[in-house]
Amino acid sequence: MSLDDLNREQKRSLRRMGALDEQGKPTRAQRTATAKNARTTPPQYLREVRDEMRKVAWPTRDEVVRYSIVVVCTVIVYAALVSGLDFGFGFLSEWLYG
Numbered sequence: 001m002s003l004d005d006l007n008r009e010q011k012r013s014l015r016r017m018g019a020l021d022e023q024g025k026p027t028r029a030q031r032t033a034t035a036k037n038a039r040t041t042p043p044q045y046l047r048e049v050r051d052e053m054r055k056v057a058w059p060t061r062d063e064v065v066r067y068s069i070v071v072v073c074t075v076i077v078y079a080a081l082v083s084g085l086d087f088g089f090g091f092l093s094e095w096l097y098g
Contacts (some may be wrong), residue, residue, distance in 0.1 A: 003011070014020045031083045040048075059067070064087060 003020075003026070006014070011020060011024060015022075015024075019026060
């Protein structure tokens with residue numbers, strides 16, 4: 001893909017990001033070396049986990065019950081469908097080859 005394939009909006013966006021200079025030619029940004037972070041201590045890790053877990057939108061008990069009922073019913077329906085097909089194909093193959 002060349003720069004001729006880009007529209008004005010894409011070129012402006014690339015210019016804002018620093019990928020194009022003022023003349024519209026591609027520029028190469030120098031990579032900065034990432035500093036190696038110090039290791040996280042176990043207490044700091046547990047604090048961060050606790051803080052993140054507080055941000056989670058936990059479902060209510062009613063929602064969990066409702067979703068569980070939907071899952072169990074779906075599993076029962078699919079199990080019955082697969083069992084019925086297995087029985088039907090078994091009966092058919094027994095009739096054909098038996």
